[in-house]
Amino acid sequence: MVIGGGRGIGAAAVEALARQDATVVVADTDRLPSAFNHYRSTRVSGFADAQKLAARLSEAGLRVTAAEVDATDEAAVRELYGSLAGGPGRLDVVVNAFGVTHVSPVEQMELTEFQQVVSGNLDGVFLSSKHAVPLLRDSGGGSIINFSSVSGRSGFAKVAHYCAAKFGVIGFSSSLALEVARDGIRVNAICPGMIRTNMWSYLLSAFVRPGETEDECWERMRTMIPQREFQTPEDIAELVVFLATAKKVTGQAISVDGGMTA
Ligand SMILES: NC(=O)c1ccc[n+]([C@@H]2O[C@H](COP(=O)([O-])OP(=O)(O)OC[C@H]3O[C@@H](n4cnc5c(N)ncnc54)[C@H](O)[C@@H]3O)[C@@H](O)[C@H]2O)c1
Structure with a gap:
């Protein structure tokens, strides 16, 4: 199960897992609960993208189906896992790859924005984990992989709500x-x-300096990375595949950041 797998990093995880012979459900949503997110809208067409991804990978002979879920909606998450319970297969791996961000200095941040960015990153990690655990236990074990961030390891100005949530993902996962x-x-x-997924397209528009293009802003960001190379969705998917199968690795937060948090 890959939730938030319609595009971006999650989509690369879907493909990498399917190429390892997993049967993958790619779940996503067309409508977010709040417009305090990097799409600046409640309309995101994530499920439409999940359907396109499932169709493309199925044509290539891989086993991928799409499902619709808003990870912050407990009834929907319960139904998603419930739909697996009576099926022929078993649940082995859960990837919670969804997330939202928004940019505001704390002094200008409304309580609703703070709550909705925290909820958009954390509620689904809790709900998906809660409803997956009984199925994983029935399978004799498995792997839950939650998405934190470099912002779960270090503070960054103007995204305090996002950082609070991503630090929270690590605390939740180890507990x-x-x-x-x-x-x-x-x-x-x-x-x-x-x-540079949709998330960074938005962040660039918010962090670009006067007289700078978004591409120039992105190049300026490179200086924050010791390796001076941006990561790709495929780089992150490699770690997803490793954590899906590494039998003795648990309770860890592992960075793929070119040394940013070293
Ligand atoms: N892109 C980066 O540089 C970066 C860096 C650090 C961490 N992350 C984290 O990696 C994860 C993936 O980010 P991305 O860059 O691929 O973003 P993205 O916006 O490209 O993809 C996120 C996907 O999650 C889906 N989604 C969001 N909220 C959802 C919900 N409530 N229910 C179901 N689906 C939902 C969206 O529809 C979208 O398809 C996120 O947790 C993000 O915070 C990204």
Whole structure:
């Protein structure tokens, strides 16, 4: 199960897992609960993209189906996992790859914005994990992979709500790892650095300096990375595949950030 897999990093994780012979459900949503996100809209067409991805990968002979879910909606998440419960397969791996960000200095941030950015990143991690654990236990164990960020390791100005949530994803993941360790269920967090997905398209528009183009702004960001190379969705997907199968790795937060948080 890859939630938030319609595009960006999640889509690369779907393809990488499917190429490892997994049967993948790619779940996403066309409508977010709030417009405080990097799409600046509640309309995101994530499910439409998930359907296109599933069709493209199925044509290539891989086993991928699309499902619609808003990860912050408990009834929808319960139904998503419930739909697997009676099926022929078993649940082995859950990737919670959704996330939202928004840019505001704390002094100008409304409480609703703070709450909705925190909720958009954290509620789904909780709900998806909560409803996946019984199925993973029935499978004899498995792997939950939650998406934190370089912003879960270090503060960044104007995204305090996003950082609060991404630090939270790490705390949640290590706590759950302790609860379910003896059931053979592993829980880890991935902390990507900078990948030019929709999220960074928005961040560039917010961080661009007067007289600078967005491409020039992106090049300026490169100086924050010791390796001086941006990561790609495929770089992050490599770690997803590793964490899906690494039997003794649990309760960890692992960065793929070119040394940004070294
Ligand atoms: N792009 C980066 O540089 C970067 C860096 C660090 C961490 N991350 C994290 O990686 C993850 C993936 O980000 P991305 O860059 O691929 O973003 P993206 O916007 O390209 O993709 C996110 C996907 O999640 C879906 N989504 C969002 N909220 C959802 C919800 N409530 N229910 C279901 N689906 C939902 C969106 O529809 C979209 O398809 C996020 O957790 C993000 O915070 C990204």
